[in-house]
Amino acid sequence: MVYTARWGIVATGSISEHFFIDLLVDPTTRGVIDVVHKPVAVASRSVAKAEKFISDFGNGVQGVKAYGSYADLFADPDVDVVYIGTPHSSHYEVSLQALKAGKHVLCEKAFTINAAQARHLADYAKSHNLFLMEAVWTRFFPLALEFQKLLHEDKVIGAIRRVTTDLAHKFVPDVDSRLYNPLLGGGALLDVGVYAMTWIQMICYQHPDNKKSRPSIINSTVLKTPLTGVDESTVITMVWDKPHIISTATCSIAVNSPEECLVRVQGDLGEIVVPISTARPTEFIVKINATAEGELDDVQTHKFPIPGPTGLFWEADAVARDIRDGKIVDDIYPVEESVFVMEVFDEVRRQNDFVYPAAIEFVEKE
Ligand SMILES: NC(=O)C1=CN([C@@H]2O[C@H](COP(=O)(O)OP(=O)(O)OC[C@H]3O[C@@H](n4cnc5c(N)ncnc54)[C@H](OP(=O)(O)O)[C@@H]3O)[C@@H](O)[C@H]2O)C=CC1
Numbered sequence: 001m002v003y004t005a006r007w008g009i010v011a012t013g014s015i016s017e018h019f020f021i022d023l024l025v026d027p028t029t030r031g032v033i034d035v036v037h038k039p040v041a042v043a044s045r046s047v048a049k050a051e052k053f054i055s056d057f058g059n060g061v062q063g064v065k066a067y068g069s070y071a072d073l074f075a076d077p078d079v080d081v082v083y084i085g086t087p088h089s090s091h092y093e094v095s096l097q098a099l100k101a102g103k104h105v106l107c108e109k110a111f112t113i114n115a116a117q118a119r120h121l122a123d124y125a126k127s128h129n130l131f132l133m134e135a136v137w138t139r140f141f142p143l144a145l146e147f148q149k150l151l152h153e154d155k156v157i158g159a160i161r162r163v164t165t166d167l168a169h170k171f172v173p174d175v176d177s178r179l180y181n182p183l184l185g186g187g188a189l190l191d192v193g194v195y196a197m198t199w200i201q202m203i204c205y206q207h208p209d210n211k212k213s214r215p216s217i218i219n220s221t222v223l224k225t226p227l228t229g230v231d232e233s234t235v236i237t238m239v240w241d242k243p244h245i246i247s248t249a250t251c252s253i254a255v256n257s258p259e260e261c262l263v264r265v266q267g268d269l270g271e272i273v274v275p276i277s278t279a280r281p282t283e284f285i286v287k288i289n290a291t292a293e294g295e296l297d298d299v300q301t302h303k304f305p306i307p308g309p310t311g312l313f314w315e316a317d318a319v320a321r322d323i324r325d326g327k328i329v330d331d332i333y334p335v336e337e338s339v340f341v342m343e344v345f346d347e348v349r350r351q352n353d354f355v356y357p358a359a360i361e362f363v364e365k366e
């Protein structure tokens with residue numbers, strides 16, 4: 001039997017629109033026959049915005065309810081799972097509110113502002129038997145799953161020794177934008193750094209020999225923007241003892257990534273590179289060495305076209321299956337990993353005296 005996930009969409013910004021559009025794509029066009037998605041409600045801080053968001057889709061969307069507060073959507077018994085597309089600063093508060101109303105939650109990246117908030121959400125969801133996941137959509141791309149299989153099961157490049165990852169987008173500096181405003185959790189780390197980090201997680205944290213251990217060394221450098229003091233560019237170097245890998249993740253909101261290579265994984269038999277983009281990759285290239293000196297023997301490009309507008313539907317499929325199966329933690333992107341990322345980011349901010357306003361760093365007392 002086909003399972004229908006009934007979604008409530010929270011916030012009417014850019015990514016909510018992309019997510020909504022992807023929910024409307026017929027799952028069979030990507031070979032999915034066991035789950036379907038039904039958006040049933042949209043909430044905004046203004047009911048007029050929620051109504052406009054829905055009406056902009058025209059006749060293709062029928063019977064979706066518009067709410068003028070997030071709390072009203074959380075109280076709707078027709079909503080199984082809530083998608084949260086607010087700025088970073090409110091992920092903790094809004095997710096907690098949804099969980100307290102008994103809803104399963106898929107919350108956009110970055111999961112929270114700090115690790116204490118992430119830990120609280122994870123603990124709350126677990127103790128109330130509710131599903132919770134950070135919406136790192138890239139992890140659910142068939143490309144990402146094949147990439148990890150080739151690296152960790154087939155070991156096509158042998159023992160991995162060095163990894164570099166990047167995501168950088170040149171955004172127009174604007175004190176009020178969510179990218180630059182500290183009160184909205186602005187900065188490169190939480191916006192694009194999440195993607196540079198997620199490839200490190202796939203390669204190093206999830207390395208079979210790592211056994212989900214923390215890196216033994218975390219070194220970082222932050223260049224703050226003079227405009228608002230959030231991080232404009234950040235570099236994080238980590239050492240992973242058991243698999244014996246050094247990794248460097250870089251991110252920036254001041255420049256764009258180079259197109260040709262955003263992820264480079266180097267092993268003793270060759271390397272894999274992922275060209276633009278680390279958020280929405282469509283191919284990777286495997287280069288195998290013939291000689292120890294690095295002379296190339298074989299180069300293969302693995303292409304993974306995205307069968308739809310954005311590619312957010314794969315994470316939605318995974319969430320639907322988890323909820324159908326009564327799972328509260330996803331296997332591909334367990335919430336514990338989001339807590340780990342926030343711990344790394346806390347350490348990076350500590351090393352670089354990078355603090356957010358107290359108003360968004362808070363953790364609710366039970
Ligand atoms: N997965 C992906 O590929 C992407 C993920 N993201 C993530 O999605 C989230 C939102 O990003 P994006 O859609 O670009 O942001 P937008 O600014 O376009 O939208 C954010 C929405 O959040 C709501 N909101 C609630 N509180 C505030 C506030 N204090 N200030 C401004 N808006 C607020 C608003 O909706 P309303 O008024 O209706 O309540 C607003 O429209 C971020 O966490 C970001 O990192 C962003 C882009 C791509």
Ligand SMILES: O=C1OC[C@@H](O)[C@H](O)[C@H]1O
Pocket residue numbers: 109169191192279
């Ligand atoms: O999540 C995201 O993915 C792609 C980027 O363009 C964007 O800034 C970011 O929020």
